[in-house]
Amino acid sequence: MLLAACAGSAAPATTAATSTTTTAPATNTTAPATTITAPATTITVPVPPFDPYGASILEMQQAMDEGRLTAADLVDFYLARIAAYDDAGPLLNAFITVNPEARDEAARLDAERAQRGPRSLLHGIPVVLKDNINTLDMPTTAGSAVLAGFVPSDDAFQAARLRAAGAIILGKVNMQEFARSIHTNSSVIGRTLSPYVIDRNVGGSSGGTGVAVTADLATVGLGSDTCGSIRIPSAFNSLFGLRPTVGLSSRSGVIPLSTSEDTVGPLARTVADLAIVLDATVGSDPADPVTAGAATHQPDSYLDFVDPNGLVGARIGVMDSLFGAPGPVSNATRAALAQMEAAGATLVHVEIPGRSAILGNATSVFLREWAFATEAYFSAYPDAPIASLDDVLAAGDYLPETGSLLRRAVAIATLDTAEYAAAVAARAQAAAAITAVLDEHELDALAYPSIQVASARNGVNQEGNNCGTAAVSGLPALSVPAGLESTGMPVGIDLLGRAFAEPTLIRIASGYEAAVDPRVEPPLTPPLNR
Secondary structure: OOOOOOOOOOOOOEEEOOOOOOEEEOOOOOOOEEEEEOOOOEEEEEOOOOOOOOOOHHHHHHHHHOOOOOHHHHHHHHHHHHHHHHOOOOOOOOEEEEOOOHHHHHHHHHHHHHHHOOOOOOOOOEEEEEOOEOOOOOOOOOOOHHHOOOOOOOOOHHHHHHHHOOOEEEEEEOOOHHHOOOOOEEOOOEEOOOOOOOOEOOOOOOHHHHHHHHOOOOOEEEEEEOOOOOHHHHHHOOOEEEEOOOOOOOOOOEOOOOOOOOEEEEEEOOHHHHHHHHHHHOOOOOOOHHHOOHHHHOOOOHHHHOOOOOOOOOEEEEOHHHOOOOOHHHHHHHHHHHHHHHOOOEEEEOOOOOHHHHHOOOHHHHHHHHHHHHHHHHOOOOOOOOOOHHHHHHHOOOOHHHHHHHHHHHOOOOOOOHHHHHHHHHHHHHHHHHHHHHHHOOOOEEEEEOEOOOOOEOOOOOOOEOOHHHHHHOOOEEEEEEEEOOOOOEEEEEEEOOOOOHHHHHHHHHHHHHHHOOOOOOOOOOOOOO
16 A cells, blocks of 8 residues: 555554454553442443444444444554455455544544534544545545556545545545456556455456455445446445435546546445435535536435335336346345345336337447546646546556557547437436336336346456446446355345435335345454454
8 A cells, every 4th residue: 555554653552463463453442431339339330342343333323422432443443454454364455545644533533522522423434435536635546556646636525525524534445447447456556356255356446445345444435436336346345335316426526437427426334324424425516517406306314214114115126138147146136136025025027118229338428538537637636647548648557458448538539429429318318218117117216236247257357237227327226235146256236216216225225134134244354353
């Protein structure tokens, strides 16, 4: 990683980490105590320390309220796991940069909590950001060695909102170079590895976020999704991951791939955690005009829609054409849908008439937009090491697989073409066609595998991407875990809804989570101190 973790912090107590020579700071070694005064005697009862492993944000906040956990404890807990599993152990290689000020930020937030109470449910919670999201105190590389020293002059809208909520940005995590693949391999630090099966694709391009969250190297994280980049890492890491409706979540301060298809969203181990992050990060942003009406679509809190009975009465359309050939992924996802049905959902098998012609190909939009979107982003940062994709090509410091993509992108001289206009127009047609099917069958969501085939071995092309239905339509899609396939890698199901129907998707996903408990912890990153 580029920066040392918490340089200059006082050394905490150490505990030997499992399967590694790294010494790990202990969590909450000086637990507070509760004093009970009885008529004849005073008894001091130690409060047990809180174990953050696998804990939700709500559980962490309760422990903080009870004095059994601090933000500093949490940072120490995650730094120990980063040292044991990202830097050593299986060498997951998820972090590009660890925030050297994280421990000090935690101490300040602990003091603020003691004085004034928490700002929000994210107060003192460590989060990670995909490394295309600007941070004014850490580099933002987009996974490219050309940008290894680039520190933007401002936070992205998303980063600023997280800080305002009291979250601690623990670090920046790996991504496919310039977000141009559904793998996660960068020219900055190389490939991120899976904590489930070490030689398998973790998904991309937000794979660093997926691995950091599933391996409990941070509580939650943000990724970006142009065509599957949140949902595929969520599927391959047994997480809940949301691609929000385009227009709900600002892209300002995010190194772009597509001006019309990019969106930013959370990856989390629980639906409630996802909802909490969504509350803090979505909304109208003058710097991103597409979000102008976002506030009119926001509920008071997405957390209000987390419902253990959320599948009761839900109507889910099963898109059989997106399941691919029978096999381990199809079997796992159909079994998960059967579990949804057993928990109260009604399944209806549907298809979008003329789907292939209507939906087209998301690549036809973002491949054309990429060079222009990149140039527009860097025009705001004249001191950046590049100003365009042409500069990246000239520098020559990129992955071999990125080269041909760069050359194709810079060869597009204009967006003023009939082909591009038709591709953009297809977005509204696709959204209308999907919404018509939802309305006709009185459905709450459509369901299909997040990706049709099992995770490929590293270095092998990943097939089976189902990203386009949401990407082309701009509609929201929430990937939920659907167990493991035969190799031991997780798989996922996309739930696709109407525009701004995130509350409905959260309700369905939380009902499924309560009924099935589908998440599987990764075997290669167990608790350190048990």
